[in-house]
Amino acid sequence: MKIKLKNNALHIYREEHTDIHGNFLGEDYWEDILSRISGRELQVNTDELFKHEFTVLAEKGVLEESIRIPEEYVDTIIDDERHKKARCYFCNKVSESVLKCPHCKRKDYLEPFFDEDNYL
Incomplete structure (x- = not known):
């Protein structure tokens, strides 16, 4: 099972974490990660499935560790294994x-x- 992130996932994160005065309240850590993985296909850990989130596996040169991605950043789910589970x-x-x-x-x-x- 894989997910393809939206091309504008970083933009969505920035909008969600900016207050009405234009102050960014997000974390540089997540900005860095989302700048590297926006628009990419990533492998999902199928041992750890959730309804509205996806735990993606670490990938050499892309992600140093597994992270959880909210579904609002996901464009496409490929070979979804959650049906009838x-x-x-x-x-x-x-x-x-x-x-x-x-x-x-x-x-x-x-x-x-x-x-x-x-x-x-």
């Missing part, structure tokens, strides 16, 4: 089932990644 907010694991978590055996803490999977 859910995140269990009791044991904090990804479940291959939307009916019952195979890890903790609970069903009331599962949140499917897609609303349409809620009715399987």
Whole structure:
């Protein structure tokens, strides 16, 4: 599974972190990262899936460490592996089932990644 970031991801970050007086309140660290990865395709860690965020893997010469990217910076999701899966907010694991978590055996803490999977 991969994501392609928007070409203007850095611009979006700057807008989100600038107050009404034009003062930038963001972090140089994130500006640096987003300047390097905007518009790029990045590999997603499928062991750590979330509904509205993506943990991208470190990539030599691009990212020194894995980071989490909010979906508003994502242009395209390639080979999305979240369909018919859910995140269990009791044991904090990804479940291959939307009916019952195979890890903790609970069903009331599962949140499917897609609303349409809620009715399987």
